Amino acid sequence: MNIVHGHIGWLEVICGPMFSGKSEELIRRMRRSLIARKRVQIFKPAIDNRYSNDEIVSHSDLRIRSQVVRSAEEILDLLEIRTEVVGIDEANFLGAELPEVANHLADMGKQVIIAGLDTDYLGRPFEPIPALLALAEEITKTLAICVQCGGPAKFTQRLVESSDLIVVGAAGLYEARCRRCFEAGSHRQQLLDFVKRPGKGP
Ligand code: ADP
Ligand code: ZN
Secondary structure, three states, rough: OOOOOOOOOOOEEEEEOOOOOOHHHHHHHHOOOOOOOOOOOEEEEEOHHHHHOEEEEOOOOOOOEEEEEEOHHHHHHHHHOOEEEEEOOHHHHHHHHHHHHHHHHHOOOOOEEEEEEOOOOOOOOOEHHHHHHHHHHEEEEEEEOOOOOEEEOOOEEOOOOOOOOOEEEOOOOOOOOOOOOOOOOHHHHOOOOOOOOOOOOO
16 A cells, blocks of 8 residues: 655555565565656665675565665665655664664655564564554564464574574575464574575575
8 A cells, every 4th residue: 555645755664574575565565666657766784795786585586676785874875865765675684773764764755665574583572673663654564374384474483593693594594483383492692683695585
């Protein structure tokens, strides 16, 4: 649902666990904006320099061109004044400044569409998405399919223990689980640190 008319700014958030289709939904909305001939810019965080590239890639291998940023503030630096729609993926890696930046963009009259994980690997609220939900005009919660029982999954189950800050890759490291099948475990890391490997599908 895109209820933006004229220059009224707007903030939409797409959140949920890994594999729930957040990137697909962001790409779908950005493509629709392009079909409507709106000027769009899409950003994603530079999580791992080795794999920085110029595309958002979903687990189902949908792709769209994007710009890499190292911080939320850098979005303001790279913003072109005529841009009407701003898309941001993997927002959970952009830190505590993102809500202020997103609010500022919406106040400037931009349609802002943000996708990110809303919970960490223990199922706890994962900032900055909870703060963004409070600021948003529109919220979409996506669910994955539980790989154990086939039910609706809102948890991201970590399958390995790692002391690395960022664990690159998807298959084998994390999987979607429902409330009943989710096991919080006792891993040391505090935050879900998954990042998709650019250019690779599931
Ligand atoms: P997210 O951005 O939320 O991690 P993506 O948009 O990148 O999700 O990928 C969603 C796609 O992942 C689905 O359309 C499907 O093809 C694939 N997929 C793989 N495992 C699952 C799962 N357990 N539940 C749902 N989709 C899955
Ligand atoms: Zn289950």
